[in-house]
Amino acid sequence: MSNSNSNNDLNSNAATNQNLSSNNKRNIPHYSDQGRYPDSYYAASRNHKPDRPTLKNDIQVEVCVVGGGYSGLSTALHLIETDHEVVVLEGAQIGWGASGRNGGQIVNGLNASLQKIKKSYGQENANFVGQLVTRGGKIIRRFVADYNIDCDLKEKNIFAALNNGQLKDLQETHALWESHGMHDREMLDKYGIQEHIKTDAYVGGIIDHSGGHIHPLNLALGEAAAIEKSGGTIYENTLVVDIEYADDSIKIITEFGTVTCKQAVLCGNAYLNKVIPKLTDRVMPVSTQIIATEPLGDLADQLLPTDVCVEDVRYILDYYRLSADKRMLFGGGTVYGGQDPADITAKIRPNMNKIFPELRDVKIDYAWSGNFALSFSRVPQMGKLHDRVYFAHGYSGHGVTGSHLFGQILADAINGNTREFDNFAKIPWIPFPGGRALRVPYSVMGSWWYALKDTTGM
Numbered sequence: 001m002s003n004s005n006s007n008n009d010l011n012s013n014a015a016t017n018q019n020l021s022s023n024n025k026r027n028i029p030h031y032s033d034q035g036r037y038p039d040s041y042y043a044a045s046r047n048h049k050p051d052r053p054t055l056k057n058d059i060q061v062e063v064c065v066v067g068g069g070y071s072g073l074s075t076a077l078h079l080i081e082t083d084h085e086v087v088v089l090e091g092a093q094i095g096w097g098a099s100g101r102n103g104g105q106i107v108n109g110l111n112a113s114l115q116k117i118k119k120s121y122g123q124e125n126a127n128f129v130g131q132l133v134t135r136g137g138k139i140i141r142r143f144v145a146d147y148n149i150d151c152d153l154k155e156k157n158i159f160a161a162l163n164n165g166q167l168k169d170l171q172e173t174h175a176l177w178e179s180h181g182m183h184d185r186e187m188l189d190k191y192g193i194q195e196h197i198k199t200d201a202y203v204g205g206i207i208d209h210s211g212g213h214i215h216p217l218n219l220a221l222g223e224a225a226a227i228e229k230s231g232g233t234i235y236e237n238t239l240v241v242d243i244e245y246a247d248d249s250i251k252i253i254t255e256f257g258t259v260t261c262k263q264a265v266l267c268g269n270a271y272l273n274k275v276i277p278k279l280t281d282r283v284m285p286v287s288t289q290i291i292a293t294e295p296l297g298d299l300a301d302q303l304l305p306t307d308v309c310v311e312d313v314r315y316i317l318d319y320y321r322l323s324a325d326k327r328m329l330f331g332g333g334t335v336y337g338g339q340d341p342a343d344i345t346a347k348i349r350p351n352m353n354k355i356f357p358e359l360r361d362v363k364i365d366y367a368w369s370g371n372f373a374l375s376f377s378r379v380p381q382m383g384k385l386h387d388r389v390y391f392a393h394g395y396s397g398h399g400v401t402g403s404h405l406f407g408q409i410l411a412d413a414i415n416g417n418t419r420e421f422d423n424f425a426k427i428p429w430i431p432f433p434g435g436r437a438l439r440v441p442y443s444v445m446g447s448w449w450y451a452l453k454d455t456t457g458m
Contacts, residue, residue, distance in 0.1 A: 035092030035237055040368040041292035041323065042100055042217040047150060049094070049221055052236040055257040061087040061233075063414065064252050064259045066240050067267030068092075069099035070399065071392050073223040074139065074407020075265050076232055082415055086232045087259055088224075089252065091239040091268075095220030098399060101370030103290065103319045103331045105157055105309045106137045106212040106401055108182070132420070134182060134210060136401025139408060140219065147229075149222030152324040156308040157211030160193060160202040166313050167204045174206055184210040196306045201355050213309035213321045216400065240268075240275055243389070250388050265410055266391040267403075276385065285371040289344045290331035291352070292323065292366040293359060300326035303356055318351050328352065328359060340369040382406060382424040390414070390421075 037043035063079055065072045068090030076086045090096070144153055161167040170187070177185055185208050188196075193205045224234055242253040243264070252259040266276065296303075300322050304310075309321035320330040330352040333341070341347045344367035353360050380402055381394045390413065392406040406424075413421035 035096055037093060037096060037217075038101065038368045038370070039366065040101060040217075040290070041327065041329065041366040042215060044366065045215070045218075045323075045325075047218050047221055052094075052234050055089065055235040055238040055254050055259070058258045058260070059087070060260045061085055062262050063087070064089065064250070064261040064264045065267060066252065066264065068094040068220075068224065068234065068236070069097050069267065070220065070223075070403035071267035071407055071410075072265070073099075073220060073227065074143075074404045075267060075392075075410045076227050076407075077143065077223055077230070078408050078411030079414060080227060080230045080232050082411065084414070086227070087261070088227065088232065088234045089238045089240060089254065089259065090234065090236045093236050094224040094234065095217045098370050099220045099403070100217035101290070101368060102216050102400060103309070103311075103329070104213045104216045104321065104400070105311065105319060106140060106214065107157055107311065107398060108134045108137055108208060108211060108401060132405060133401075134184075135408070136403070136405035137210060137212065139404040140214070140401065143223055143226065143404075144214075144219070147222060147226035149219060149226070151218040151222055152215040153212060154214070154307055154309075154321075155212045156207060156209055156306070157213065158188070158193065158196055158205050158207050158308050158310045160197065160205040160310055160312045162202060162312060162314070164203055170204070170206050170313060182210075184208060196304065196308050197310060197355075198303050198305070199355050202312075207308070211309070214400075215324065242275070245386050245389075250386070262388065263414055264389045265414075266385070266389065266393075267407075268393070276391075278385070286334050287340055287369045287371050288331060289333045289341065289348050289367070289369045290329055291345055291348045291364050293328045293330075294363040294365050295326050296322075296328060296359075296362065297326060299358060300328065303328070303358065318355065320352070320355075327365070328356070328362075344369055379427060380406065380424075381427075382409065382421060384425065 037046075062085040063076075065076045065079075065086060065088045068088055072088055072090075073094075076088050079086050094100075141153070143149060144151060159170060161170050174185055174187055185206050187204070188207055189204045190202070193202050194200075196207065228234060238254050238257075240252055240254055244251040244253065248262075250261050250264045252261065252264060268275070301307075304322050307322055309319070311317050311319035316332065316334050318330070318332040320328060323329055330348060332351050333347050345364050348367070349364065379394070380392065380399075382390075382392045384390055390410050392403075392410060395402045409420045409424065412418070
């Protein structure tokens with residue numbers, strides 16, 4: 001598969017790449033609020049977190065992973081399990097970005113449907129992706145079991161349809177999943193979905209018995225602890241400002257120290273900032289928001305009696321679930337470009353009230369926002385910047401499972417098993433029309449169109 005914008009554009013030789021980001025050196029903005037966790041329910045209820053050092057000297061290591069979110073943690077843990085020496089560099093704190101702020105839903109699949117992948121990239125690529133999309137959830141469950149991670153793991157998720165057009169699309173999706181050997185999904189009619197969600201908002205849906213939900217920040221913290229217990233090293237508040245390439249090594253330059261390594265993996269996703277311009281231009285940060293109610297007690301069990309997590313199937317969707325202490329965690333909305341809305345509660349609460357009028361007067365204890373990296377095709381991207389430098393990003397809002405899967409694929413590639421990496425790396429990436437300057441207005445116009453389709457049922 002070839003395309004003028006494919007990963008081959010990034011695979012130039014070491015000399016050409018020597019100063020790939022030198023123009024940006026030491027001009028990289030720091031994370032907001034000095035890298036402290038946002039005032040979220042997840043941060044308030046997180047497990048014990050040790051203080052980790054900032055890198056302040058020059059070190060050498062076999063593999064350096066940049067990014068302390070799920071992609072980086074999964075890559076590092078898979079590598080350590082296969083006897084590699086690994087250092088993880090995180091610019092803020094472990095799970096500070098999307099991995100510690102998201103909806104916590106273990107949803108099998110990518111943002112781009114298998115139908116879209118088939119249409120855009122052919123049946124062979126659809127078959128390849130269809131064989132992989134359930135693996136991320138299995139990796140999470142293995143990590144939780146093997147490393148005794150306390151992250152409130154619960155089972156099952158539901159895709160909900162608000163109109164008959166959406167339900168028809170879900171029926172076609174269900175048939176396609178079945179054709180790829182995914183037999184854990186079950187269609188629900190209006191009465192069937194009400195056994196799980198006490199609302200009249202939906203006409204039906206799909207329940208995925210292999211899905212689930214977790215406390216996302218505690219999952220990240222548990223994976224970080226597993227890395228350290230297994231011999232890996234993690235540096236926090238260690239901002240990468242440049243990368244230098246040589247024939248036999250890579251030097252990762254941070255504010256106060258350097259890491260010289262044989263191989264590097266870049267997993268900064270929406271928070272990589274401008275260290276690598278060629279990666280920055282491939283994706284767009286998009287913010288999504290979540291509110292957490294006060295504990296609901298018995299009312300929580302009445303609204304979600306089977307304790308599943310839920311997302312609807314609109315272009316700009318709602319997603320929600322119950323926390324371990326019976327709060328409603330309700331998310332949605334998008335802001336292209338990654339800015340936070342002025343009033344998160346005012347933006348999200350009306351959507352929650354439409355689904356559950358019973359919550360109209362409950363107190364909102366937490367409201368927060370976070371960015372995910374959106375690719376134009378909604379297909380995550382994987383590739384190389386250099387023979388020794390790998391990257392993965394662009395999960396487009398479906399990163400909990402996808403990032404864990406990509407971590408395994410990246411580790412496999414470093415271990416010499418490149419089949420799955422090569423298949424993803426050869427999928428052409430599609431630039432945003434108009435480049436960086438127009439990617440936000442273009443995406444906003446597109447979202448208006450899809451929102452109209454959602455509203456009218458077209």
